[in-house]
Amino acid sequence: MAYYVGVDLGATNIRSVVADGDGTIIGAADDGTPQGPTGIAVTEAVLGVVREACEAAGVDPERANAAGIGAIGPLDLAEGTVEDPANLPDTIDRIPLTGPISKLLDTERVFLHNDTVAGVIGERFHSERNPDDMVYLTISSGIGAGVCVDGNVLAGWDGNAGEVGHLTLDPEGKITCGCGHDGHWEGYCSGNNIPDYAEYLAEVEGVETALPLGEPDFSAVDVFEHAADDAFAAHVVDRLGHWNAMGVANIVHSFAPLVIYVGGAVALNNPEQVLGPIRERMDEMVMTNVPEIRLTTLGDDVVVKGALASAMTGGTGDRTRL
Ligand SMILES: [Zn+2]
Structure with a gap:
């Protein structure tokens, strides 16, 4: 055995x-x-x-x-x-x-x-079709991707291929990422950074909100929970959708996957609020084939x-x- x-x-x-x-x-x-x-x-x-x-x-x-x-x-x-x-x-x-x-x-x-x-x-092993071209994207405390192209799982010489959370999305670099560089996807949209991004938006836009901005226990959970009844929280979720779609479009143009499975706590806990805005924006952002964007079936x-x-x-x- x-x-x-x-x-x-x-x-x-x-x-x-x-x-x-x-x-x-x-x-x-x-x-x-x-x-x-x-x-x-x-x-x-x-x-x-x-x-x-x-x-x-x-x-x-x-x-x-x-x-x-x-x-x-x-x-x-x-x-x-x-x-x-x-x-x-x-x-x-x-x-x-x-x-x-x-x-x-x-x-x-x-x-x-x-x-x-x-x-x-x-995802590849457990997927019905065992596809040769696919991506696993995690949106969690950090953001990263595992990529399979033409049946080859990409590693890079040092094993660090797929660190897409550190793709520069904001050329003005308004937010500094945990890695120390400015304008990275993860700096805006990871679970750890969503509260800081919300506070940044509130500061520059000067809005009224029920979100506990500045409180020590203010977290990404509050933003998604309040999005239904708080216009500013809904605005933050919309901005997150914009950055996430931009990041996913970069992945699509780089690797041409058939399917992108999305996991990580931020996506697993808020599947519609995270995946919906990405799917909605794909047609306007992608000039090649748009892949299926699915929630991981393997959970945690x-x-x-x-x-x-x-x-x-x-x-x-x-x-x-x-
Ligand atoms: Zn970074």
């Missing part, structure tokens, strides 16, 4: 699943992501969660045939590590993954991807299921390679 392991290393949580040769999940485990003191502590926690998932499955770790990992970035693929992760404290500089997991599972077949690349592998499991699909298909999500 073959066994496969999938791992999702996020900034907040670590998850792992173990599946049998058919891909049926027979064990799972999760834990919080340590916020320090070092990257080694994160590696140890990942190994702990993988061991626990194996235990839940009743499988010795060294019997696993292959593993896939979907991790926060940025990655160093040659080293099999995460380097200076943007969304973890500064003391965490390097998180070794491929080597330690390879050792634990006693297999060289360990595939490391950034989380959105794992996402596109998962998209990264861990993608990591598992990667383990089963040699890092591709191509079901014909099972």
